[in-house]
Amino acid sequence: MLRLSKKADYALLALRHLAVPGPRATASARELAESYDLPPELLAKVLQQLVRGGLLSSQQGIRGGYGLARPAAEITVVDVIEAIDGPMTVTACSESDHSCDQYTKCNIRDPLWKLKDRIVAALSATTVAELAIDLVPAPESIPVSLVRR
Amino acid sequence: MLRLSKKADYALLALRHLAVPGPRATASARELAESYDLPPELLAKVLQQLVRGGLLSSQQGIRGGYGLARPAAEITVVDVIEAIDGPMTVTACSESDHSCDQYTKCNIRDPLWKLKDRIVAALSATTVAELAIDLVPAPESIPVSLVRR
DNA sequence: CTGATGTCCGACCGAACCAGTCCAGTTTAC
DNA sequence: GTAAACTGGACTGGTTCGGTCGGACATCAG
Numbered sequence: 003m004l005r006l007s008k009k010a011d012y013a014l015l016a017l018r019h020l021a022v023p024g025p026r027a028t029a030s031a032r033e034l035a036e037s038y039d040l041p042p043e044l045l046a047k048v049l050q051q052l053v054r055g056g057l058l059s060s061q062q063g064i065r066g067g068y069g070l071a072r073p074a075a076e077i078t079v080v081d082v083i084e085a086i087d088g089p090m091t092v093t094a095c096s097e098s099d100h101s102c103d104q105y106t107k108c109n110i111r112d113p114l115w116k117l118k119d120r121i122v123a124a125l126s127a128t129t130v131a132e133l134a135i136d137l138v139p140a141p142e143s144i145p146v147s148l149v150r151r
Numbered sequence: 152m153l154r155l156s157k158k159a160d161y162a163l164l165a166l167r168h169l170a171v172p173g174p175r176a177t178a179s180a181r182e183l184a185e186s187y188d189l190p191p192e193l194l195a196k197v198l199q200q201l202v203r204g205g206l207l208s209s210q211q212g213i214r215g216g217y218g219l220a221r222p223a224a225e226i227t228v229v230d231v232i233e234a235i236d237g238p239m240t241v242t243a244c245s246e247s248d249h250s251c252d253q254y255t256k257c258n259i260r261d262p263l264w265k266l267k268d269r270i271v272a273a274l275s276a277t278t279v280a281e282l283a284i285d286l287v288p289a290p291e292s293i294p295v296s297l298v299r300r
Numbered sequence: 301c302t303g304a305t306g307t308c309c310g311a312c313c314g315a316a317c318c319a320g321t322c323c324a325g326t327t328t329a330c
Numbered sequence: 331g332t333a334a335a336c337t338g339g340a341c342t343g344g345t346t347c348g349g350t351c352g353g354a355c356a357t358c359a360g
Contacts, residue, residue, distance in 0.1 A: 004153055004154070004155055004232065004236070004241065004270075005153070005240055005242070005243075006153055006242070007318075007319090008243070008318085008319065009318085011242065011243070011259075015259055018258060019258075030334090030336085031335080031336075037256070038253055038256050039252060039253055039256060041319085041321080043320070043321060043322075044319065044320055044321085046336075047337095049336090050336080050337065050338080053337095060335095060336060061328085061336085062327045062328060062335065062336050062337085063327055063328025063334075063336080064327090064328055064332095064333065064334040064335060065328075065334085066327080066328070066329095066335045066336060067335080068336090079266065083153065087153070091154055092153065092155050093155070093160065094154075094157070094160070103188060104164075104187050104188055107186070107187050107188060108164070108187070109164070109167060110160075110164055110167050113281060114163070117228065117274065120273040121153075121273060121274075124266060124270055125266065128266060132262060133259050156346095156348090157347080157348070158347080158348080179306090179307070180307080181306095181307085190348080190349060190350090192349065192350060192351080193350085195307095195309085196309090196310090198308090199309065202308090202309095209307095209308065209309095210307090211306095211355055211356045211357085212306075212307065212308085212355075212356035212358090213305060213307065213356070213357045213358065214306090214307090214356090214358090215308065215357085216307080216308095217308095
């Protein structure tokens, strides 16, 4: 259905929270869960995945917590989605993975891959720094080069 | 994972098949299934959904089959996806549906909806007529009318 | 007109996946 | 040493998706 998973939602929520400039640049899993009414254990798992993906840095111990591993402006939405759900693929098969039964007879691969590229482009044009701004300033910069209609 | 469903894949495959100019502008569910090695009954169901969505017209009886309900250039990829999987929503909530537990505390709605709009724009900029254009000089352009597994 | 054939149609079922939970272990601060 | 926090694995329940079945309907032969 082309919808992003709840885990990805939670990840974006948490990253945005950590991206807003405030007194502290770090927060614990429990704090985050309470702030947004999310199931604490699930959010913890999501945060762990973000650490493994290199988007967050974690600090163990009693004063531990999570913080952004790099500036918010350098973390795109695609980075987040891929850290949570694995590589972005709109179709079952890709350039590197031909594991779809109809590979030889499929005739819509190329146009669909082009579509995927455009979606990825849109998603990587948005960073979590922009999510943290309440007013959206970004003038739409869609790659129009392929639009034919 | 932001991937489109197999049913949507099959739908695009079938629509493309019906869009290529050929001796016949119509085909039966069984013909289409055999051409692409798809489970016949599942494809049949997909085709029914496309009929209900107004993208295909069906003809019953012994010489029956499916045909495009309107010119291929007027059928966009979004039309197909929505006919199969329902309204396109990348988030659980939307302007019309606030049924997400974190609605009041959610702070990433607006940017995400903007992203959705851009994805929809990309998807509705591509029609099945464009899918029917072979970009590659046909490494295996099969004479579709004669294909028998 | 009537039966046979081939097609579309709608309800049904099993399996995979995802959200969510639980628990034992490790690290750090006080 | 204890408490608070992260880490990692295994387990479960529910929803959705892929796939299947029998019935309804239109055409054609005779």
